[in-house]
Amino acid sequence: MxxxxxxxxxxxxxxxxxxxxxxxxxxxxxxxxxxxxxxxxxxxxxxxxxxxxxxxxxxxxxxxxxxxxxxxxxxxxxxxxxxxxxxxxxxxxxxxxxxxxxxxxxxxxxxxxxxxxxxxxxxxxxxxxxxxxxxxxxxxxxxxxxxxxxxxxxxxxxxxxxxxxxxxxxxxxxxxxxxxxxxxxxxxxxxxxxxxxxxxxxxxxxxxxxxxxxxxxxxxxxxxxxxVADFIGQCNILDAKVLSGNEQKVNIAIAGLGEIAATANPEITFKSGDNCALTLRPEKIRLAASLEAEPDEALFSGKVHDMLYLGDVTVYIIELANGVLIEAMLANDAPGRTRLFDTGDAVQIAWRIDAGHLVP
Amino acid sequence: MRYRLPGASTPATWFHKPVQTLINRAERLRNNLMALPPGLYLLLFFAAPSLMMLFASFRYPGEYGGLAPWYYVEDEQFSLDFTLENWLRLFESSIYLGLLFKSLGYALLTTLICTLMAYPLALMIARSNKRFRDLLLLLVILPFWSNFLVRIYAWMIIFSPQGALTIGLNHVTAALGIEPISLMFSSTAVITCLVYVHLPFMILPLYANLEKHDSRLLDAAQDLGANRFQCFWLITWPQSLPGIYAGAILVFIPSLGIFAIPDLLGGTNGIMIGNVIKQQFVESRDWPFGSVLSLVLTGITLLLVLLAAKLGRTAGTDNGK
CATH class of the missing domain: 3.40.50.300 (P-loop containing nucleotide triphosphate hydrolases)
Incomplete structure (x- = not known):
């Protein structure tokens, strides 16, 4: 119209x-x-x-x-x-x-x-x-x-x-x-x-x-x-390099974290050696004191760097081994006045390989 | 406004009520005291002189000007000496009332012409670039930098029979086969000069009003289907009415009572009520009758100002101000 x-x-x-x-x-x-x-x-x-x-x-x-x-x-x-x-x-x-x-x-x-x-x-x-x-x-x-x-x-x-x-x-x-x-x-x-x-x-x-x-x-x-990833909502943006990939799956290397798999973006064909970024929403990240990695998950250890208590959820900023900061979110839905982690606590995070979205 | 006392949140502290009453009283007193200086000013410079005039208007004139005593003692008998003569004289001939109406007419016409001339100018200044606004306003008040009488003498030169304006105009009238005209000593000259002198008093309040208008309202009106004329007539004009009323008061009152301009430019035709009042006090040495004329003029002016203030207030509330 x-x-x-x-x-x-x-x-x-x-x-x-x-x-x-x-x-x-x-x-x-x-x-x-x-x-x-x-x-x-x-x-x-x-x-x-x-x-x-x-x-x-x-x-x-x-x-x-x-x-x-x-x-x-x-x-x-x-x-x-x-x-x-x-x-x-x-x-x-x-x-x-x-x-x-x-x-x-x-x-x-x-x-x-x-x-x-x-x-x-x-x-x-x-x-x-x-x-x-x-x-x-x-x-x-x-x-x-x-x-x-x-x-x-x-x-x-x-x-x-x-x-x-x-x-x-x-x-x-x-x-x-x-x-x-x-x-x-x-x-x-x-x-x-x-x-x-x-x-x-x-x-x-x-x-x-x-x-x-x-x-x-x-x-x-x-x-x-x-x-767009950054402007809309909260988003972790991880700079990475494409190692190899096909239509379904792309292997990328994130500096200091090593190699992980991610679901390909059907709109864009990445060649090996291309720069890209993995965009990852905080609510897609699992967070616990210790985690068992599922078959199609990436798992990292880190420690709580900062936290923001927002009432319904708490946002944790996790520092990974390479110094990268990742935002994760946990719902405060447990009964009572639970406080899961404190600044400095060692935690593990994990996300499914299709949780993130690859952008150029 | 009520002050929050310490402990006011706890219920019914024994001292709370009396202290609050004291504070309220002090506040009322302060508000009343604030009205004192302007009240005193009005009393000293308006009410007292007016009452003196009223007193004078019922007395006889003194032999050599001034006022005759308001009482006399004869055979040890004390008598007041007041008269209604002066007030009756106002109605004895139509001269004075006629002149009053003529002056009202002049002042009204001056106000009208000033409004018509000032509006486009004030609008232009209000909508011009901020950088030039102060300069343009300075140009508006620039004439105040030279003496009022000097500026009227300048108009005498402009209007004089030997002046370029008159000579030029009479070339035109001659070409058209009309009798030559004289600009000097006419009502035209008086009104022209009245407009010239009072124009800034209309421009400034009008500008102050127009400058505050929200230009986004004009965008909104245009967006909703109004053309340029409708934007002006339905949005700008109604909102500018308080400015016009304020300017009208500032132009109308001084031009109603003025005597210097008709004295110098009016001749016999252009005379106004102000001249007659001055004449009573100076040449005729009839202070009582001069007082009568002054009071009538003051009364009419007050009535008109009250009317304009009322109109302005209604327009003001319509404005949501």
Missing amino acids: LEINAVSRSFGDFVALNNVSLHIQAGEFFTLLGPSGCGKTTLLRLIAGFDQADSGQILLDGKPLCALPPEKRPVHTVFQSYALFPHMTVAENIAFPLRMAKMSKAEIAHRVTEVLNDVRLPDKAKHYPDALSGGQKQRIAIARALVNRPRLLLLDEPLSALDAKLREQMQIELINLQKEVGITFVYVTHDQGEALALSHRIAVMNKGEISQIDEPSVLYSYPDNRF
């Missing part, structure tokens, strides 16, 4: 977007994820029409958008600052896009009531934005952007101003709202947890380029490169 073809945009020497292409399907909840300065907001502004691309094309339903000013595009934005009009009531704010579309008074009243019910704030119609809480302002901003039923809704870090509890609640509401209205959402965030929780698909961006576009679970388990 929305096609972005080879779009580039520079500000002076700074390349904000470099040859970015992506396709967004109708009805999709699509997220642009990346650190600040990665170009995600620039891309959003291009779609909304607040900025023009240096080169490339943006098509909506097959028609180019570039010639249309923002007010003529069937695209609405939910701003990070909410941007509610302070001199208008909630109802007047929501009615604004309908007035601009020259809808009849009766139709406007009907739609405003309807959308206020959708966001579960029917009694706030006559309030001014200043009298609302952060979460309520957010819902009104979304209601205002949705009321005119745009083809595309752009959301620019809409939850970043809310506290953690409220953010989670709003995430669930957003998912349900998107399902209900069926409008395509393009969501911009730097919060990987939010992106994983909300999206159908995520485009991870870095330095003006797209690193990977995939579903959240694929992105998490099978990152295409070190940046």
Whole structure:
């Protein structure tokens, strides 16, 4: 439905977007994820029409958008600052896009009531934005952007101003709202947890380029490169060299740890001598005082270097024989006040050879 | 605000209540004391002079200016000497009330023209690059660096019959076959100069207001389908109303009571109420009647300011401020 073809945009020497292409399907909840300065907001502004691309094309339903000013595009934005009009009531704010579309008074009243019910704030119609809480302002901003039923809704870090509890609640509401209205959402965030929780698909961006576009679970388990592995969730990244390998299995050497086997990445054929990295999620690592290696497991000894107690889990940073630090995670699910290890304790860790994912 | 006392968390410490009461009282006293200096100022420089004027307005003028004594003693009999004459004189002929309305008209017109001229300028300064803003504001207040009267004399030169402006204009009128015009000593000259003198007082509060506007609101409005005109009329304009009211008060009040400009540029046609008041006190030596005129002017001004303040406040709450 929305096609972005080879779009580039520079500000002076700074390349904000470099040859970015992506396709967004109708009805999709699509997220642009990346650190600040990665170009995600620039891309959003291009779609909304607040900025023009240096080169490339943006098509909506097959028609180019570039010639249309923002007010003529069937695209609405939910701003990070909410941007509610302070001199208008909630109802007047929501009615604004309908007035601009020259809808009849009766139709406007009907739609405003309807959308206020959708966001579960029917009694706030006559309030001014200043009298609302952060979460309520957010819902009104979304209601205002949705009321005119745009083809595309752009959301620019809409939850970043809310506290953690409220953010989670709003995430669930957003998912349900998107399902209900069926409008395509393009969501911009730097919060990987939010992106994983909300999206159908995520485009991870870095330095003006797209690193990977995939579903959240694929992105998490099978990152295409070190940046994606590192940016999304916690990840151990072990530098290695390819020794030998076939379609199923690759033998790699990790400096100081020796030779281990890993499952091949079906996308990439590694030749012996190639540099690669094994990405390994902390929760995939077994950790105990002493372990018996299963047939297809790699096993190492080390000692606890640091630990972070997080309540539900404890993260242990294990120092291996060669000085490499590996993060492992244990659920604190044993009864009572158990404390499994202390800093300096000798432990063993093990992981299945298909637990990690090889990236170039 | 209530202070948290040590031990306030433990229930009902015996000293808690009386101490809290003391603190509340001290706080109230402090708040009242804070209002004292401005109250004193108003009393000394507004209420007291006004009461003196009111007192004077019921007395007879002195023989050589000033006021006649407000009592006399005759045959050891003490009598007050007050009169309503001065107030009645206000209504005896239409001259004074007419002049008052004319002055109101001038001041209103000045305010209107100042608003129309100041708005685009203030908007331009507020939206210009931060680096140039201070310079542009400096240019706005630059005229204050030279004396008020000197600037009015400059306008006398501009408007004079031998001035380039008048000569140039009369070349045009001659070409069109209209009678030659004279700019000097006319209401046009008075209003032009009133606008010139008061323009910065409209620009500055308007700028202070516009500068605070959130430009992201305009992005949002455009995003939701508003064109440039609608963005201005529905978003910028309503939010700028408190700035306009503030500027209007600052322009309207001084231009209503001014006498120097009509004195120098108005001739007989451009005379305003301020001139008559000055005349009563200086040339006619009729202080009581001058007091009457002053009080009427002050009264009307106060009413209008209250009205503007009320409008400004409503617009202010609409703004959510």
